[in-house]
Amino acid sequence: MIRLSVLDQSPVSEGSSPAEALAQTSLLAREAEQLGYHRFWVSEHHAASGLAGSSPEVLMAHLGAVTTKLRIGSGGVLLPHYSAYKVAENFRVLEGLYPGRIDLGAGRAPGGGGLATRALQENHQGRELDRYEQQLQDLQGYLQDETGPDHRFAGLLASPAVDTAPELWLLGxxxxxAALAAKQGMGFVFAQFINGDGGAEAVKAYVQSFRPSVADSKPRAMVAVFAVCAETAGEADRLASSIDLALVLLEKGHASTRTPSPEIAQSYKYAPFDLFRIQENRRRMVVGTPAEVKSQLEVLAESYQCEEIMVASLIHSFPDKLKSLQLIASACGLQGVRQG
Structure with a gap:
């Protein structure tokens, strides 16, 4: 059986507000736990009107309090903006609050436009900015108390001192x-919802070149994909049209916009190239009935040779998003699925 998890970007739908989007993320996490999903990750975006999640660590603290066993994580913390030491301490606090339930997913994307990036990195001026590989190494060292005697901050420990460490994942x-995750000896998540090409090959290369670390003795891989499930194929396609338009607009250089309704998406005047991009972008999604989505997820797991898939959704209507999550859980036989 495939292990399933959820990535929620706290999307703001047309006609809704960022506060409502954050409340819906909380409701979705509680539902995911009851349905038997394994993890629930939240993302980091800045100055984005269509995505409310700008601080995953703060949101994770809340989600941990409203769930009891679900693993809570970041998908991901955008490490180049921050001190690895401070990130390690944030996640040690979370691990102290929710032992054995915290995942630290890290990425290097800016998560916003140039103005937001400059503001986030205001204190980095005059420094070497491309320190990502060193930051990952530092982060792992701080979380495992393994910085070593030759480290530039030898003897420095991240507090609080807790008995367990968050799981560390690199998102890309x-x-x-994939090569960097293998070199650092940490888990790797391929974001197929961002790039529909080359994911299986990247994960295969990661597994083959993985170097064991103090945190991980063997490779751990996941794939993250957009997923839309409904009772009929036609309804699933209708719901997915919101994602189609959102991605088209993003590729045209629009700033992050609120998730359009299917009605707006289906009445949009698409140019021929837009229709081509929609077809291409569907490779970043699984869309269909419960049986069809289950089959697509199984093919994906086989292609990636991984046992866990993370599903994300930009469905406009929150009830439809909840229903999609429920249908996928039921179709895939997740433990804890409600009956009736």
Whole structure:
């Protein structure tokens, strides 16, 4: 049986508000736990009107309090903006609050436009900015109390001192990210919802070149994909049209916009190239009836040779998003699925 998890970007739908989006993320996490999903991750985006989650650590603290066993994580913390030491301490606090339930997913994307990036990195001026590989190494060292005597901050410990460490994952959408995760000896998540090409090959290369670390003795891989499930194929396609338009607009250089309704998406005047991009972007999604989605997820798991898939959704209507999550859980036989 495939292990399933959820990535929620706290999307703001047309006609809704960021506060409502955050409340819906909380409701979705509680539902995911009851349905038997394994993890629930939240993302980091800045100055984005269509995505409310700008601080995953703060949101995780809340989600941990309203759930009891679900693993809670970041998908991901955008490490180049921050001190690895401070990130390690944030997640040690979370691990102290919710032992054995915290995942630290890290990425290097800016998560916003140039103005937001400059503001986030205001204190980095005059420094070497591309320190990502060193930051990952530092982060792992701080979390495992393994910085070593030759480290530039030798003897420095991240507090609080807790008995367990968060699981550390690197998020990426390229072979370069996979190679870095393998070199650092940490888990790897390929973001197929960002890049529909080359994911299986990247994960295969990651597994083959993995170097054991103090945190992980063997490779751990996941794939994250958009998922839309409904009772009929036609309804699933209708719901997915919101994602189609959202991605088209994003590719045209629009700033992050609120998730359009299917009605708006289906009445949009698409140019021929837009229709081509929609077809291409559907490779970043699984869409269909419960049986069809289950089959697509199984093919995906076989292609990636992984045992866990993370599903994300930009469905406009929150009840439809909940229903999609429920249908996928039931179709895939997740433990804890409600009956009736």
């Amino acid at each position: 959408s390229s072979k370069d990210s």
